[in-house]
Amino acid sequence: MEDPSAETGDHQADSAGSPMHRFQDLVGMTFDDAVEVIYRRARWLSKGDVPAAQELAQDSWQHIYELLSEGRLTEPIQSPTAWLRRLVQNVMLERIRRETAWKRGGQYTTESLDQRVEGGAEPQAEDEGPESLAVREDMSARLLAAVENLPEHLRSVTELILKGHTHKEIAELIGIPVNTSKTRLRAAVELLRGVGSLVAK
Amino acid sequence: MSRFKESETGGEGVNDHVTLLGLISELDASDEHEDATIPESEMTEAQRRALSVLNRSATTVSAEDSLDSVATITLAEIEEWLRQAPQEAVLARGSMSVPLINKVVGNVADYGYAPEAEIEGDIDSEAGTAEITVVLYAVREDPVPVRVVLTLADQSTRTASVDEFGLAMFPDVPLKPFTVHVVPRQER
Numbered sequence: 607m608e609d610p611s612a613e614t615g616d617h618q619a620d621s622a623g624s625p626m627h628r629f630q631d632l633v634g635m636t637f638d639d640a641v642e643v644i645y646r647r648a649r650w651l652s653k654g655d656v657p658a659a660q661e662l663a664q665d666s667w668q669h670i671y672e673l674l675s676e677g678r679l680t681e682p683i684q685s686p687t688a689w690l691r692r693l694v695q696n697v698m699l700e701r702i703r704r705e706t707a708w709k710r711g712g713q714y715t716t717e718s719l720d721q722r723v724e725g726g727a728e729p730q731a732e733d734e735g736p737e738s739l740a741v742r743e744d745m746s747a748r749l750l751a752a753v754e755n756l757p758e759h760l761r762s763v764t765e766l767i768l769k770g771h772t773h774k775e776i777a778e779l780i781g782i783p784v785n786t787s788k789t790r791l792r793a794a795v796e797l798l799r800g801v802g803s804l805v806a807k
Numbered sequence: 808m809s810r811f812k813e814s815e816t817g818g819e820g821v822n823d824h825v826t827l828l829g830l831i832s833e834l835d836a837s838d839e840h841e842d843a844t845i846p847e848s849e850m851t852e853a854q855r856r857a858l859s860v861l862n863r864s865a866t867t868v869s870a871e872d873s874l875d876s877v878a879t880i881t882l883a884e885i886e887e888w889l890r891q892a893p894q895e896a897v898l899a900r901g902s903m904s905v906p907l908i909n910k911v912v913g914n915v916a917d918y919g920y921a922p923e924a925e926i927e928g929d930i931d932s933e934a935g936t937a938e939i940t941v942v943l944y945a946v947r948e949d950p951v952p953v954r955v956v957l958t959l960a961d962q963s964t965r966t967a968s969v970d971e972f973g974l975a976m977f978p979d980v981p982l983k984p985f986t987v988h989v990v991p992r993q994e995r
Contacts, residue, residue: 626858626861637857638854640857641853642850642853645853646842646845651834653837654839656883657881660852660853660881663857664856664857664860667860668860670860671860695831702823702826706822706823706826764828768824792832794828795828795829798821798828799825799829
């Protein structure tokens, strides 16, 4: 299956071995393009709140740097745009967890965060299928069980969204209209929340 | 298909993911679009921050000194700073104080200071500069003597030692984004 988000870019002039050089080599996208992909997703998830978007994007770059510096990003990324979007989503997820833990008065551990976020930030092994493995890395066992209990037509959309794809890309990947993809996600969310009123066969 | 029960979808891992999915679903139906036109100043700021992360981190690793701490004062924050300032600050000759910016400065807690620093500015609108004061609050009796290093938009740097009151002052700083580093005093 061809990933519509896959792309290659010209590398900017930069000293060999620098983080930027390694980033461009491994992610297969120019730094400028990556900045735009990350910032657009951060701005969208922040509902247009510019300071919040800038912070989210910056935190996403921090995770990228950590992957590079700790040698955890070693294989070229197959779907760079989706991968970057997913990384931003996972940083957002980290914030949601932090807020949830704070509201509950509980503790939020860096260890659990790292284990989860890194899963989404690691390059996926494409030979296990584009939709499954990368998403599985993101999800806890309980979430995996919940998503696997979704009807197939909802599960595929949900997994691709978690993987960082847009509805337009999902529409191309599985051959459905964009609005159908949106409706399926909404139904999946309602079902996962225990509502289920929008679930369509 | 039966509905999921709370017990089946419970657990913060599931709920947080569902919250994220719900946010994305909500945005699908909103006027927010990922491909909306973004002002150039925003993209420039995003690029500057990304570069700052990569370059700063590279410096840190090559120096084998992971104790450096960094916070960034962004263009948006400076604009907000100016926006919040009294009208007189724009019109007045001479400097005017503007609201504090509180910033978490990386690992500064390792040196014995509260992680959140206060960034104060006395703006001279005529000169387009500000006197920046960085305030660190010691949380232990023997904090490590430190310096604050400002990296300005033109990549030049200014340094000032943090005094016994936790203050480091920088006169005539251009009103543009800058980063704040904190390093042990004996270094650099």
